[in-house]
Amino acid sequence: MFFFDPLYLVFALPGLLLGLWAQMRVKGTFSKYSKVRLSRDASGAQIARYLLDQQGLQDVRIEEVQGFLSDHYDPRTRILRLSPDVYRTPSVAAAGVAAHEMGHALQHSVGYAPLQIRSAIVPAVQFGSSLAPILFIIGFLLNFTTLAWIGVILFGVAVLFSLITLPVEFDASKRAKALLTSSGILHPEEVKGVDKVLDAAALTYVAAAVAAVGQLLYYVLLLSGGRSRD
Incomplete structure (x- = not known):
């Protein structure tokens, strides 16, 4: 059966190994x-507030949220949520992560296109991510190719989300580093530390994109006749 196919490892292993390495680097x-x-x-929290105010974003609120590195910016409510280790x-x-999330708020305020696209496809991703594997498996096993391709297309939206996430995250980090440097809030040696923190975090998004693309390619290979169903 296809889900026990050793060939799957060829497509899944690069993303898996990169993801494990990225997680180790981020935590370390x-x-x-x-x-x-x-x-x-x-x-x-204080650094994020300072940078937000400096950019005229006084209307963006900052809240503490539980979890380890659960930091994120919510464009729907214009709230920047920071985990306890970052907030306090x-x-x-903490400075690097807070400034990075502030970078997302700045992207939102200036209408950064990749962020707008990513936000627009979130509902489709949430719907497709859970449904796509089911449709693909049913369609593949029952030889209902059209249904299987629908599953692949839905999964493709999730892959697109992962790919669009890359420029969004890279740009947020770039903005964060630039603001921390230009504001003078950190010393040059401290900014170098921020660089390492944010560069490590960026690897997790690269790993997620590699894993998603690998899985999509495997699905396409199965449906295009490149691998037997036996």
């Missing part, structure tokens, strides 16, 4: 720079 780098206290003794801690790691 964040842990390391969480112990490096900022010279200005400003928490992640005056560390290099």
